[in-house]
Amino acid sequence: MSNTNCNEEENTFPLHECVFGGDVRKLSSLLRSNDVTLKDKHGNTALHLAVMLGRKDCIQLLLAHGAPVKVKNLAGWSPLAEAISYGDRQTISSLVRKLKQQAREQMEQRRPDLIRALEQIQDFYMELKWDFHSWVPLVSRILPSDVCKIYKCGSRIRLDTTLVDFTDMKWERGDLSFIFQGDRPTCESLTVLDNKAKVYQRVRYEETENEIEDEVDILMSSDILAAQMSTKGILFSRAQSGWIFREDRKETVAGIYKSDVYTITGLVLESRKRREHLSTDDLQKNKAIIESWTRGNTQNLDTNGEPVRRASLNPPPESSVDWNTYISSPPGEYPSLGRELVYKESSRNFRATLAMSDDFPLSVDMLLNVLEVIAPFKHFAKLRQFIAMKLPKGFPVKIDIPILPTVTAKITFQSFEFRDNNPPHLFVVPEEFVEDPLRFPDL
Known part of the structure; x- marks a missing residue:
């Protein structure tokens, strides 16, 4: 520093x-x-x-x-x-x-x-309930809910869920199991099962050349996006109950966990979008193309059956800014060095609630290790990011967190028990399942 x-x-x-x-x-x-x-x-x-x-x-x-x-x-x-x-x-x-x-x-x-940390946690079974809701009228009625079941045995974890993916107000339902086998080589340690189709896919860590180039096509054809939850001004304050005689609010979550309830203010979801690299024609054509790509369909093919790739843009004019001008500018306010930005920014303030309990048998650090394993599911990555913040004392047994600009998720830890008898077959791929390396294009 x-x-x-x-x-x-x-x-x-x-x-x-x-x-x-x-x-x-x-x-x-x-x-x-x-x-x-x-x-x-x-x-x-x-x-x-x-x-x-x-x-x-x-x-x-x-x-x-x-x-x-x-x-x-x-x-x-x-x-x-x-x-x-x-x-x-x-x-x-x-x-x-x-x-x-x-x-x-x-x-x-x-x-x-991570493997060492998982092995030190006593084996358990846990249920998380997800309820999605929105401040937009009528939207909450169509949003999904899900109860996720998590089993842990040694360095192995299994997650059962019916919510396959949740992105931009679109979701996919199914019957999925996610298995992490910490005692297997990295290339075999993460597997997703589609229990209805009886297929499985290993989560790969290396993409083919075609997959890399497909991703480059998508990046060159879509907005440059940056979204982050700003917590600079975040405040945790005890929620109050009662009309005349006000007192700190308490709640028993899932009928078991006595909790102190906090109100969270100062959460700001900042979204930024750039599109100086896109022409008007691009913007009209790209929505349909990108939807096709995300469904796993190959884009336009040439006469030889090869994908037609996006060509490089003409470079922006050579910058006339010199080093001294750049480095002497106020922080973050240097002159443009490339294309002139086409830029849009929006922010939304969120007010959320959090129930913290001293009765829950798992610690926050233990939960973070478990969530790190299942982070390929995007909504779990958001949950991990939230829990990694400096929370009040205890364990977050019920949380409201923003998932999208218009959607908030309520997560409740509604069941937990330490268990030494999780069946071993839960943590392996069933023999009758067939490998399908393209079942989940995003993994």
């Missing part, structure tokens, strides 16, 4: 300045002794700048030295977002590949600790 502050005071960011000048040889030399992950006063890494300025050789050199692809600047944009804006297909492909590689490496580093 002190290193960063020192650099900010002196405005010396040698990698960043070198990228501005496009000096690849000097950059190569500097990378031996400088931190490739360092952010400047605007939150940009050297990779951010290389992408925005179209310095292709610098981009490849920085990626080869492990420059992070997922990191965001003060405006909330990653190098990949800036690459989509710039529109060079080769650069976007390189960043997507590196992003996936870095995600795999991080998961592999975390995996031994």
Whole structure:
């Protein structure tokens, strides 16, 4: 931290300045002794700048030295977002590949600790009830609900759910089981079962070339999106009950867990959208194309049966901004280095409630480890993100959290018991199931 502050005071960011000048040889030399992950006063890494300025050789050199692809600047944009804006297909492909590689490496580093943590938790059975509701009239009537059953045995976890996916007010129902086998090799450890179709799919960690290029097509054809739950101004206050004599509200959840109820204010869902890389024609055509892609259908084919790929855009005009102008600008307010932004921002404040209990037998840390395993289900990833916040004392037995701008989920831990007799067959793929590697395109 002190290193960063020192650099900010002196405005010396040698990698960043070198990228501005496009000096690849000097950059190569500097990378031996400088931190490739360092952010400047605007939150940009050297990779951010290389992408925005179209310095292709610098981009490849920085990626080869492990420059992070997922990191965001003060405006909330990653190098990949800036690459989509710039529109060079080769650069976007390189960043997507590196992003996936870095995600795999991080998961592999975390995996031994996660397995150890799971093995130390006593075996259990747990039920989570999900109820989705909306402030939009009539929408709540059509939203789904689900009771998820979670079994844990050693380093193995099974999740049964009827809610396959929930994205943008669309959901898919089914009868799914998600099995994590911590004692198996990584490539075999995650499996999703479709119990109705009697098929299963291993969750793969490496995509084929075609899958990578399909993803690049989608990125180049759709809005650049950034959505995050801002918790900077979050406040937890005891909920009150009673009209005249006010007192702290208490509740018994699931008829078992005595809880203190809190009101949460200051939750802000910030959504940002960019589309400077899209033409009017793109916007008219792309909705149907993207819906087709997300259903697993291949896009347009040429006469040889090969997919027709999106071509690179013409690059934006060469930036006339020099290094001194850039680095002396107020934080986050530097002049545009690429295309002029076509930008829309929206935010919505949420008020939520939270019931915390000292009676629940699982700890928050234990729950976070379990949720990390089942995070490929998007709504569980949101739940994990929420629980990772600094919560009041106890265990969150009932939570209201925003899932989408118009939809909130109420999650209730309605059943829990430590159990040493979870049947072993629950944690393996049944013999009669057939492998279908394309059953779940998003996994």
